[in-house]
Amino acid sequence: MLTTGMVPALYADDEKEGVIAAMRREAALVGKGPAKESIWQYFVDKCATNLHIVMAMSPVGETLRTRCRNFPGIVNNAIIDWFFPWPEQALFAVASVMISPDNQLIPQNHREDIVGHCVMVHQSVNDYSARFLQRLRRYNFVTPKNYLDFITCYLRLLKEKDLYILSQCERLQGGLAKIADASQMLTVLNEKLAIQRVAVKEKTIACESLLKEIAQSSAEANEMKVAAQIKAQEITESSKIIVVEKADAEEALQEALPALEAARLALDDLDKTDITEVRSFAKPPPAVQTVC
Secondary structure (H helix, E strand, O other): OOOOOOOOOOOOHHHHHHHHHHHHHHHHHOOOOOOHHHHHHHHHHHHHHHOOOOOOOOOOOOHHHHHHHHOOHHHHOOOOOOOOOOOHHHHHHHHHHHOOOOOOOOOHHHHHHHHHHHHHHHHHHHHHHHHHHHHHOOOOOOOHHHHHHHHHHHHHHHHHHHHHHHHHHHHHHHHHHHHHHHHHHHHHHHHHHHHHHHHHHHHHHHHHHHHHHHHHHHHHHHHHHHHHHHHHHHHHHHHHHHHHHHHHHHHHHHHHHHHHHHHHHHHHHOOHHHHHHHHHOOOOOHHHHHHO
16 A cells, blocks of 8 residues: 555455546546546545555564555655654643543542552653663563553553453342241251251150050060960979879779779679678678778
C-alpha cells in the first residue's frame, strides 16, 4: 500500500468493472480520459490521497530496522512520528480514562489511588531502566504501549479475580447450604436415634430377663438331667438285682417243682375217707400239721 497505493488482486474483475463504472462521470469532470486504465488510476490516486495508514511499531531490537530494509516504502512514503515518553499529566489522564468511574469493580474511594499507583509503577520502571543502562550498559525500553498493556492487564486480572471470587462465594454458599441440610438431617437422625435408644433399652431389659429365665430353665433342666441320670443308674442297678433275684426264684422254682408235683400226686391219692379220718384226730401227726 505504501509503495504502489493498491493491494494487487484486491478486487475481482467484476468488482473492478463496477468501480470503474461508478467513477467514470467523476473522472470525466476532472479531465481524465474515458479509458478504463485512466479511470482506474484516478480511483487509485484518490484512494491514496484520502487513505491514511497509521502503523505503530516499537523501536526496540532489530524488528524496525529489518522491516525498513525489507519494505522501503516505510522510509520513502511515510512520515515517522516518534512518540516520546508521556509526561506525568498524560499518564494520569490515560489511566483515568481507562480506569473509568463506571467500573463497578473498583470502589470510588480507591480509584484515584489505583490511578496514582499505575503512574508510579510506570515511572519507577523508567527510573530503574535508566539505572540498568548506567550500570550494565543494557537497554530496557519502556514505551507508552507498555503502560497501556499494564493497565489493560490489571483490568483483565481484576475481572478474572472478581469472577473467581464470585464463583468461590457461590461455592461457599452451596457448601453452607449443604451444611445446613446436613445439620437438619442430623437433628432428625438424633431424634430417631433417641427413640431407638429407648426401644433398644427396653429390648435389652427384655433380653436380659429372657436370658435369666433361660439360665434358670437351663439350671433346672441340668438338675433334672442329673436326677434322671441318678434315677436311670438306680433303675439299672435295680434291674440287675431283679435279674439276679429272678434267676434265684426260677432256680428255687425249679427245685420246688418236683416236690410240688409229688404233693399233687399225693393229693390225687387222697380220698374222702382219709380226710374224715384226719379230721377225727384230736392232735394230727407232725407231718400232717406241716402240710396243713
